[in-house]
Amino acid sequence: MNFQANGAIVLFMKKTDFFITFEGPEGAGKSTQAQRLQRYFAERGIACVLTREPGGTPLAEELRKLLKGFEGGEKITPVTELLLINAARNQHMHNVILPALAAGKVVLCDRFSDSTVAYQGYGRDFDLEVVRKVNALGSAGRSPDLTFLIDLDYASSCSRTSQREETRGEFDRFEAEKKGFHDRVRQGYLAIARSEQLRMKVIDGNRCADEVFADILEEIHEHCQL
Ligand SMILES: Nc1ncnc2c1ncn2[C@@H]1O[C@H](COP(=O)(O)OP(=O)(O)OP(=O)(O)O)[C@@H](O)[C@H]1O
Numbered sequence: 001m002n003f004q005a006n007g008a009i010v011l012f013m014k015k016t017d018f019f020i021t022f023e024g025p026e027g028a029g030k031s032t033q034a035q036r037l038q039r040y041f042a043e044r045g046i047a048c049v050l051t052r053e054p055g056g057t058p059l060a061e062e063l064r065k066l067l068k069g070f071e072g073g074e075k076i077t078p079v080t081e082l083l084l085i086n087a088a089r090n091q092h093m094h095n096v097i098l099p100a101l102a103a104g105k106v107v108l109c110d111r112f113s114d115s116t117v118a119y120q121g122y123g124r125d126f127d128l129e130v131v132r133k134v135n136a137l138g139s140a141g142r143s144p145d146l147t148f149l150i151d152l153d154y155a156s157s158c159s160r161t162s163q164r165e166e167t168r169g170e171f172d173r174f175e176a177e178k179k180g181f182h183d184r185v186r187q188g189y190l191a192i193a194r195s196e197q198l199r200m201k202v203i204d205g206n207r208c209a210d211e212v213f214a215d216i217l218e219e220i221h222e223h224c225q226l
């Protein structure tokens, strides 16, 4: 509580509704680090929701399954892919992310609209302005307050995803893309980071998980006075 010179009492509400996203190539450590940050907040009594894209609601999770593993003998066109991702995103925004932020919670989201710019825009060579406009519709105009781009080279990414316990040897539609696609995605992410330095922090993912997390916490303390 603070007192103004004229005696009026002004309540300064502390901002707690931070929207934080994790981005980066496959196997970069997004889920690992998002879970660590969730535990860190929980241990300190900070209300926090961890969610993911595409997904986060029953309908959006169904769309995720189609996007990652559709095997109906029909190619998903780039426009359909962009629209399905943003259909899932809009369900997620209205039913999970925006209500949690309105309740003053921190929202941690494992991938968000930068993934769409990197994968569908740069990776699939889709018009970036169109991707950004459709993303704005999907995300109801809400951008993340802070984004961690966990950067990792292609060889390390492949080695981590092929060793991953839960999906050893199985690749989804995106993981199965060739090196050229993943190189464009990585360069796309780095281009976004260059143009939005205040929001997007590039974290070197090619180090042990503790070192990566230490950098993330440093940024959290600098940007979010929680
Ligand atoms: N810093 C690290 N060093 C070595 N291995 C790691 C590191 N961080 C995560 N891993 C391991 O690499 C694999 C991929 O990590 P994780 O699932 O967190 O990545 P991701 O970015 O979420 O991947 P995806 O894009 O496929 O969801 C896991 O087996 C995880 O245990």
Ligand SMILES: [Mg+2]
Binding pocket: 030, 031, 032, 110
């Ligand atoms: Mg993950």
